[in-house]
Amino acid sequence: MPLLGLGLHVLIALFFAIHAMRSGQQMYWLFVLFSFPLLGSIVYFLVIYLPNSRLDHGARRVVAAAAKSLDPTRELRDAHAAFDYTPTAQNQMRLASALLESGHALEAARNYAACLKGPFASDLEIRLGAARSYYACERFNEAITHLEFIRKTNADFRAEQVSLLLAQALGGAGRKPEACAEFESTVARFGSFESRAEYAIWAGTSGDTPTAARLRVELERTMQHWNRHTRELNRPLLHRLSAAVEVTKR
Numbered sequence: 415m416p417l418l419g420l421g422l423h424v425l426i427a428l429f430f431a432i433h434a435m436r437s438g439q440q441m442y443w444l445f446v447l448f449s450f451p452l453l454g455s456i457v458y459f460l461v462i463y464l465p466n467s468r469l470d471h472g473a474r475r476v477v478a479a480a481a482k483s484l485d486p487t488r489e490l491r492d493a494h495a496a497f498d499y500t501p502t503a504q505n506q507m508r509l510a511s512a513l514l515e516s517g518h519a520l521e522a523a524r525n526y527a528a529c530l531k532g533p534f535a536s537d538l539e540i541r542l543g544a545a546r547s548y549y550a551c552e553r554f555n556e557a558i559t560h561l562e563f564i565r566k567t568n569a570d571f572r573a574e575q576v577s578l579l580l581a582q583a584l585g586g587a588g589r590k591p592e593a594c595a596e597f598e599s600t601v602a603r604f605g606s607f608e609s610r611a612e613y614a615i616w617a618g619t620s621g622d623t624p625t626a627a628r629l630r631v632e633l634e635r636t637m638q639h640w641n642r643h644t645r646e647l648n649r650p651l652l653h654r655l656s657a658a659v660e661v662t663k664r
Contacts, residue, residue, distance in 0.1 A: 424451050426451070426452075426455045427447040427448060427451040427454060427455050428447075430443075430447055430454075430455055430458045430459065430462075430463060431443070431444050431447050431448065433462075433463060434447070434458070434462070437462075437568075437570070437571070438538070438567070438568040438570075438571060439462060439538075440534070440536070440537050442533075443458060443462070446458070461539070462539070487516065489512045489515070489516075490512040490513065490515075490516045492512075493505070493508045493509040493511075493512035493513075494509060494512075496508065496509070497509045503529055503532070503533075503534055506525055506528060506529050507525075507526075507529050507534075507539075507540060507543070509525055510522045510525035510526045510529060510540075510543055510547070511543060513525060514543065514546060514547050514550070519547050519548075519550035519551045520547075520551050522543070522547040522550075523544060523547035523548050523551055523553070523556075526540055526543050526544035526547055527544060529544075530544065536567065538564050538567060538568060538571050538572075541560045541561075541563055541564050542560070542561075542564060542571075542572060542575070542576065544556075544557075544560045545557045545558075545560035545561045545564070545576075545579060545583070546579065548560065549579060549582065549583050549586070552586060554583045554584075554586035554587035555587055557579070557583040557586075558580065558583045558584065558587060561576055561579060561580040561583065562580070564576050565580070573603075573604075574600065574603075574604045574606065574609065577596060577599065577600040577603070577604075577609075578597075578600050578608070578609055578612055580596055581593050581596035581597040581599075581600055581612075581613070581616070582612065582616065584596055585597075585616050585620060590620060593616065593620075594622070594625075597609075597612075597613040597616060597617075598613075600613070601613055607633065607636055607648070608651065610629050610632060610633055611629075611633055611651050611652075611654075611655050613625070613629055614626050614629035614630055614633060614655060614658065615654055615655055615658040617629065617658075618658035618659060619658050626658065626659070630655075630659065633655070
């Protein structure tokens with residue numbers, strides 16, 4: 415029986431190793447997976463596989479929101495404690511992520527920048543975290559640099575998220591034609607409610623009233639089929655969308 419269990423762990427690790435190679439992950443994941451098959455597989459599943467899976471985005475948000483509502487600062491406290499006790503690159507990555515999710519974008523950006531020095535300089539997860547942090551700090555050009563690096567390295571890595579964030583960063587940097595083109599490309603390629611809503615928000619706040627109005631009609635058409643639960647999940651986005659609509663009416 416123990417041999418059977420060990421074999422299953424190895425098979426799972428092998429599955430994730432194949433996924434790591436096909437999705438262009440860093441090679442150290444192979445070392446982690448085969449050195450610690452069970453623990454490595456769990457970490458890979460949570461850090462890499464799950465965020466890139468087809469699992470309903472809303473379901474992931476529900477789980478995350480539920481955990482956060484029970485103890486909003488727990489992950490940040492735990493991440494700080496782990497890094498203080500063992501200041502490894504992995505613990506600093508965790509701390510940077512926790513800082514970003516807690517609204518400490520500037521401090522998160524500093525930690526991500528530190529993580530990108532040395533062997534993790536090409537890690538795309540860290541690059542994306544850094545881009546998100548710099549965008550939240552309104553340091554748009556630095557966010558754009560990281561996003562362009564990701565796209566150049568692996569065009570399929572978190573493609574919609576990267577494209578949408580790049581469009582927003584270009585808009586924040588005042589590069590309106592490029593931002594418009596990137597938003598259009600994102601909507602045409604993915605067609606998600608989030609991409610169209612973010613495009614409408616940007617169009618409304620940047621003075622492109624016709625585009626904002628057109629997208630608003632499309633979004634209203636989609637929302638007619640929503641149930642109460644879906645509306646609640648998207649409440650923050652809808653609130654921002656309504657605020658953008660008010661801007662266009664002024």
